[in-house]
Amino acid sequence: MSNREQNSENKQRALRSPWILGIIGMIIIFVTANIVMITLSLDRPGLVDDNYYDRGQHYEKNMLKRQAKVREMGWQTKVEEPEYADIGKPATYGFRVTDKAGKPVEADSVTFYVYRPSDQDQDFSLPMKQVEPGYYKADVTFPLLGVWDILVSVRQGEFELNVPSQISAGVK
Structure with a gap:
């Protein structure tokens, strides 16, 4: 060989x-x-704000001011979620806001934001309608199965308060 x-x-x-x-x-x-x-x-797009630099300027100082204002205002909030949110069917969400004394707060606007963590293209928002003083409702229809981040934003003059939550649509 x-x-x-x-x-x-x-x-x-x-x-x-x-x-x-x-x-x-x-x-x-x-x-x-x-x-x-x-x-x-x-x-897949991420959940990065297009104006991330501008929003990040003086973040800590602005956050401390906001936290002080929230303590000063003393608002109490509660997001009322339905027991089950089905796909393609409206689910009613409620939001209650009261002041330090427990009296209803009449806000200038209340907006219901819905974010899809995995797909920015599915994000949407709805104005919440005042049902009675301090109580707001919105009918929300989730287009896809899965986890959604929710943010209820209350504005009164210059003051804004955001209340986060999370829902799994179509999952019992």
Whole structure:
């Protein structure tokens, strides 16, 4: 057997080794996973605000001012969620807001924001209608199954208070 034939036979034997096959398999899995992750990240938008720099300016100072104002106002809030929110069917959400003394607050506007954590294109908002002093309602229809972040925003003059919540639509 010539030297060339021995080298060829050794190469073929090496390619049949479980160690070499394992290493090649791991490299293929690694490259495939990275291609999938890159493709998914390009397809789905994140929840980054378009004006992130402007909103972040003096964030801590503004947040401390807002927290002090909330304590000063003493508003008490409650989001009333339905027991179950089905897909494509309206679900009624209520929102109650009172002052320090427990009297209803008549806000200038109350807005119900709905955010889809996995898809910014599905985000929407609705104005809440005043049913009685300090009590607001909105009929919300979720288009997709899954988790939704909710934010009720109350405005009175320059003051704004945001109340967050979360719902799993279509899941009992």
